[in-house]
Amino acid sequence: MKKIIDSHMHISKWGEDNIAFCFDTYRSEQNIHAINICAIPLCQSNVCNNILTGFYKIANPNTYVHAGIELIEIPIDNMTENMDAVTQYKELMEIGFDGIKMLEGKPTEHKRIGKNLNHPSLNKLYKEMEKDGAHLIMHVNDPDEFWDLKRAPQWAIDCGWTYTDGTYAPYEQIHKQTLKILEDHPNLLLTIAHFFFCSKEPEILEKLFEKYPNFCVDLTPGGEMYVEFEKNYDYYKSFFNKYSDRLIFGTDRSYMGDKKYADWLFNVVTTFLGTDKEVVSFDNKALKGLGLAQDKIDNIFFANFEKRVGKMPKKMNKTKFKAYIEKYSFALTENDRKNIKALMDKYL
Numbered sequence: 526m527k528k529i530i531d532s533h534m535h536i537s538k539w540g541e542d543n544i545a546f547c548f549d550t551y552r553s554e555q556n557i558h559a560i561n562i563c564a565i566p567l568c569q570s571n572v573c574n575n576i577l578t579g580f581y582k583i584a585n586p587n588t589y590v591h592a593g594i595e596l597i598e599i600p601i602d603n604m605t606e607n608m609d610a611v612t613q614y615k616e617l618m619e620i621g622f623d624g625i626k627m628l629e630g631k632p633t634e635h636k637r638i639g640k641n642l643n644h645p646s647l648n649k650l651y652k653e654m655e656k657d658g659a660h661l662i663m664h665v666n667d668p669d670e671f672w673d674l675k676r677a678p679q680w681a682i683d684c685g686w687t688y689t690d691g692t693y694a695p696y697e698q699i700h701k702q703t704l705k706i707l708e709d710h711p712n713l714l715l716t717i718a719h720f721f722f723c724s725k726e727p728e729i730l731e732k733l734f735e736k737y738p739n740f741c742v743d744l745t746p747g748g749e750m751y752v753e754f755e756k757n758y759d760y761y762k763s764f765f766n767k768y769s770d771r772l773i774f775g776t777d778r779s780y781m782g783d784k785k786y787a788d789w790l791f792n793v794v795t796t797f798l799g800t801d802k803e804v805v806s807f808d809n810k811a812l813k814g815l816g817l818a819q820d821k822i823d824n825i826f827f828a829n830f831e832k833r834v835g836k837m838p839k840k841m842n843k844t845k846f847k848a849y850i851e852k853y854s855f856a857l858t859e860n861d862r863k864n865i866k867a868l869m870d871k872y873l
């Protein structure tokens with residue numbers, strides 16, 4: 526296998542073993558050149574998730590991390606004036622994080638924060654990031670069938686990811702808010718995860734690619750995307766050829782996730798994108814590889830990502846990282862503080 530950067534991974538929990546080694550097997554077994562961890566403090570232990578992934582980055586320099594921000598408008602942690610979104614963004618970038626990840630557009634989080642994606646404090650953040658040329662990865666929406674109990678897959682129902690009780694924003698509303706971000710910030714270096722859940726309406730992406738030169742999507746499953754790729758194989762073959770400079774490889778592998786499933790998923794996605802062989806895909810049917818030319822495979826597997834965030838991950842500034850931990854330690858639980866203290870003693 527040629528060079529690969531996995532642009533979309535997570536560390537969600539404290540493990541029993543040392544988190545510094547949690548992706549070693551993946552890196553060596555699949556010969557992964559670099560990885561990018563998306564911290565999602567919004568749904569995973571607040572600023573603790575930024576801190577945890579920051580330590581991983583210090584212990585593994587060949588790692589990119591996109592950190593998350595907290596909104597002070599949501600009174601969850603007594604955040605104060607000097608903790609607005611733009612301030613947090615600046616702090617995170619100065620520490621040495623490589624970009625920002627937002628989960629605010631996932632229907633569950635969108636409902637919980639009760640704020641539109643075009644909220645003034647977020648608008649200020651996009652504006653600043655657009656000016657700096659900083660990379661933003663956003664998860665917005667979910668597959669449209671999650672708004673319809675008759676079509677929603679059982680696993681989504683089990684995860685509580687169905688949005689039919691009237692308390693969640695409709696798919697179209699979140700979609701429109703996202704388009705507005707691009708209208709207002711046309712040069713924002715924005716990557717939307719999971720193909721923007723547009724595999725049934727790829728013409729939406731085509732229009733956005735034509736209009737916004739810095740707009741990309743990642744190819745992290747959602748298995749439903751790969752089923753659509755299979756159904757409309759000829760169309761998608763030319764789509765991938767035409768837009769290989771807008772598509773970014775990722776797997777959503779997480780620590781501590783199911784390794785067997787993650788390995789299977791990696792094989793499906795890399796076979797489809799990187800070869801012309803057949804592989805049994807998410808619907809248990811054969812999915813034929815796209816047979817792309819090597820330069821196009823390279824775009825998807827690493828070059829597009831490197832163009833957006835640099836050929837080397839940024840170096841962590843330990844002094845600034847320490848100051849960040851101190852500033853936000855009020856938002857940590859006792860257990861998190863204890864675990865972080867142990868990592869500080871070891872790495873800072």
Ligand SMILES: [Zn+2]
Pocket residue numbers: 533534535563777
């Ligand atoms: Zn993810």
